[in-house]
Amino acid sequence: xxxxxxxxxxxxxxxxxxxxxxxxxxxxxxxxxxxxxxxxxxxxxxxxxxxxxxxxxxxxxxxxxxxxxxxxxxxxxxxxxxxxxxxxxxxxxxxxxx
Numbered sequence: 038x039x040x041x042x043x044x045x046x047x048x049x050x051x052x053x054x055x056x057x058x059x060x061x062x063x064x065x066x067x068x069x070x071x072x073x074x075x076x077x078x079x080x081x082x083x084x085x086x087x088x089x090x091x092x093x094x095x096x097x098x099x100x101x102x103x104x105x106x107x108x109x110x111x112x113x114x115x116x117x118x119x120x121x122x123x124x125x126x127x128x129x130x131x132x133x134x135x
Contacts, residue, residue, distance in 0.1 A: 057087070104129075 108122045 104126060108119075108126065111117055111122060112119055
């Protein structure tokens with residue numbers, strides 16, 4: 038977050054590459070040299086959350102963005118009031134859909 042505040046997307050990407058690249062490359066290298074060893078397997082299992090967490094968070098944000106875009110498009114193209122769309126969004130959120 039600090040990198041993004043300092044230098045937009047490049048500032049956010051640089052620390053992410055610095056954190057993820059060595060760990061994923063190291064796990065791949067160790068795993069290919071000693072596939073049945075305990076260390077590389079433990080490393081691979083441990084790094085899985087570091088890989089899947091950002092992907093899940095990105096999907097969550099894209100779903101929220103899709104909801105916003107749908108609300109704006111419905112507001113522009115129909116005569117349905119924004120209050121009803123906000124209410125529908127709240128109901129979908131309460132039901133766990135979004």
